[in-house]
Amino acid sequence: MEYTQEHIYELLLRKKKGGIDHPDDQYLEQLMEEDEAVSRLWEDIREHDFDENVWYEIADSEAAWEKVAPELLRTRRRIVRLSVKKWLVAACTIGIIGTGIYFLLTPPAGNFANLTEENAARAKGLRLQMANGKTIQLPYNSPAQQITTGNMALNAGARTLQYSGEDYGLSGYNTLVVPPRMDYRIILSDGTEVWLNATSTLKFPFNFRENRREVYLEGEGYFKVARNAEKPFIVHTPQTDVEVLGTEFNINTYKAGITSTALVSGAVSARSGASVIELRPGQEAVYTKRLGFTVQQFDKDMVLSWMNGVFQFDNTRLGDLAPVIKRWFGVKVEFDDPALANSLFTGVLDKHHELDFFLKNLKNTGFGVDYYFSGETLHLRSAAQ
Numbered sequence: 001m002e003y004t005q006e007h008i009y010e011l012l013l014r015k016k017k018g019g020i021d022h023p024d025d026q027y028l029e030q031l032m033e034e035d036e037a038v039s040r041l042w043e044d045i046r047e048h049d050f051d052e053n054v055w056y057e058i059a060d061s062e063a064a065w066e067k068v069a070p071e072l073l074r075t076r077r078r079i080v081r082l083s084v085k086k087w088l089v090a091a092c093t094i095g096i097i098g099t100g101i102y103f104l105l106t107p108p109a110g111n112f113a114n115l116t117e118e119n120a121a122r123a124k125g126l127r128l129q130m131a132n133g134k135t136i137q138l139p140y141n142s143p144a145q146q147i148t149t150g151n152m153a154l155n156a157g158a159r160t161l162q163y164s165g166e167d168y169g170l171s172g173y174n175t176l177v178v179p180p181r182m183d184y185r186i187i188l189s190d191g192t193e194v195w196l197n198a199t200s201t202l203k204f205p206f207n208f209r210e211n212r213r214e215v216y217l218e219g220e221g222y223f224k225v226a227r228n229a230e231k232p233f234i235v236h237t238p239q240t241d242v243e244v245l246g247t248e249f250n251i252n253t254y255k256a257g258i259t260s261t262a263l264v265s266g267a268v269s270a271r272s273g274a275s276v277i278e279l280r281p282g283q284e285a286v287y288t289k290r291l292g293f294t295v296q297q298f299d300k301d302m303v304l305s306w307m308n309g310v311f312q313f314d315n316t317r318l319g320d321l322a323p324v325i326k327r328w329f330g331v332k333v334e335f336d337d338p339a340l341a342n343s344l345f346t347g348v349l350d351k352h353h354e355l356d357f358f359l360k361n362l363k364n365t366g367f368g369v370d371y372y373f374s375g376e377t378l379h380l381r382s383a384a385q
Contacts, residue, residue: 008038016045125179128154128161131172131205140182152206160185163206173203173216180330181351183306188215191226192233197306198327199254220252222307225266240287244268249279250303254323259287262298309351315344318369318380325378329355336381343367 008031011024020028032039128136130149138156139145147154152165161176161184178184178196185195189207196202200219208214213233225233227246235242235251239259242251247266253259261270262284270277270285270293277285277293284298305312311324319341322333328351335341345365349358355378359371368383 012038012042012045015042126182126184127177129175129177131174138184140184159183160187162187163189166207171205171209173205176202176204178219180327183309188213190228190231190233193224195222195307197221217251218253220250220254220306222248222250222304224248239289240270240272242268242270254327257288261285261287262300262303264300264304305348311349311351312347313349314346316346317341318343318345321345321349324349325355330376331355332377334377334379336379340369340380340382343369 008028011020011028015025015028028038028042032042126138126140128138130136134149136147136149136154138161140159143157145155145157147156150165152163155162155164159182176184176186176196178198178200180198183195183197185193186202186204187193188204190213192213194202194215197220200217200221202221203216208231211231213228213231214236215234216236218238221235223233223235223244225244225246225248229245233244233246237251237253237259239253239257240261242249242261244266247268248264249266249268250262250264251259252262261268261279263279263281265281268279270279270287272287272293275292277295279285279295282297282300283295284303286294286296302312302314311321311328313321319335322335322341325331325333328349345362345367347361347365359378362369363371363383369380370383371378371380373379
């Protein structure tokens, strides 16, 4: 295998996520001993965790280029050390490394093919990154479109992707990327339906060929799994693996270090390392590295409200609503009064209404909340300010 610059960067990202095989890991260790630039990049990747802000920085490629160009254009003889975020921005901006953002948003699995510069420039919004490296832009709220690629026929439209055919020459894992402000459904080859919330990714093969059906999720997804007693269905997340035969459940990995699995019907087992837990309908398993699994009852209407474009909250910190606003409306939230973030509110955030509708209601609650916009940033402050 030829280890290009793109592939080395990709391997470093896999190493960070713990999904690298032994030969590649040995290669990297040797390379880092011999090449100071690679060693420094590894230190940056290892020390920084991914958060959703990276997505928004990269989404504005022109602004991103303005931020990193001065550093990239310094004399080539000098080693320029960029933070991991700037590496990502620079890579996606100039088309050097088109797969970095995908890897950070998805668990390691299968082969990760590099995007061409042309595809990297087009890879914005709702898209399917195929195992062969091709990126297909998908329609959202529009009539169905037939897309043919190789032996696969894709039917995309009305917020749903279906496909048929044999994936000859297209084996491996594809990545469905759902950006902020959207939600999307995909019907897998076995009939399993998956609804993805905004800022989520699903890695899946066109056909399940082994004795297990395996997919990889980051973000939030609702699964309606087609029953097959001979082929268990496994959802891998950054922290846990959920195994089922046929059932309906919701998985949420939005919060760093927390994975929630809520079982609606059937039965599932959730695993992390040697720790395994069985769930019954109406139970939710919450996993954290410090506490392991904890089981609690959940309110189905609240947990699944996002599928109807609604986020219900009850005695919820205003600070916890900020990432939801960012995912659904693409607006960054800042608190001019930090104490305001701890104020508790109960209500509904509806994605089908303009954000101003929610903000005006929030302002009129009588809890002393005011707001204003500065560019693309929403500022929340105490009404007394």
